[in-house]
Amino acid sequence: MRILIVEDEPSISNFLKEGLEEEGFAVDTADNGKQGLQLALDYLEEYDIILLDWMLPGMSGIEILRNIRKEDPAVPIIFLTARDTTDDAVFGLETGANDYIRKPFAFEELLARIRVLMRTKSGENSVFHYGNISLDVASHRVSKAGKNVELTQKEFALLEFLLRNKGKVSRRTRIIEKVWDIHFDYDTSVIDVYINALRKKLNDKNNESFIETIRGVGYRINDEA
Structure with missing residues (x-):
């Protein structure tokens, strides 16, 4: 399974990459919006899940999400964000995210959410x-x-x-x-x-x-x- 992490905080990105690789995932990372979108679109068929920060330099997570959804309505996307209002959560989900997790979060919780999306991914044999x-x-x-x-x-x-x-x-x-x-x-x-x-x-x-x-x-x- 391959995961793309688009996150501009090196400490978070490195922590997630290390943890997910220990769980057996292959992981790519991007630290800004434009690079994240380019990787996502270039290798969209390769990624099983995308972890997407909301606030990114160059392009917001919402903009990336909208562009990805034009090409692939099914790839699971989880927002990672410090935005913590109900309106933010609803907006992110209505824009096309599959899930939403607020920072700071426990790695075990994120991993559980990834597993759930893997089980329910449309058309995906698990x-x-x-x-x-x-x-x-x-x-x-x-x-x-x-x-x-x-x-x-x-x-x-x-x-x-x-x-x-x-x-x-x-x-x-x-x-x-x-x-x-x-x-x-x-x-x-x-x-x-x-x-x-x-x-x-x-x-x-x-x-x-x-x-x-x-x-x-x-x-x-x-x-x-």
């Missing part, structure tokens, strides 16, 4: 299956034959990415960009370590090759288990 393996994005759980499987945050994110792209070859460079959030030349051999860990934790004798290696290219989970 549970993925492959044979007897199930991955639930909202509850952040993986099970095999009904039994929970403990994965690290990065193992979970990697499995989610592969399942979202089931039937397609996921190139190593795209995996490192989307799962590790690295956008420059980088040794992609770290992917192999996590692929092997997933295979050990999820495979059995009847399902040894559910993650297929495409030599010289990347990995693929086939359409049919």
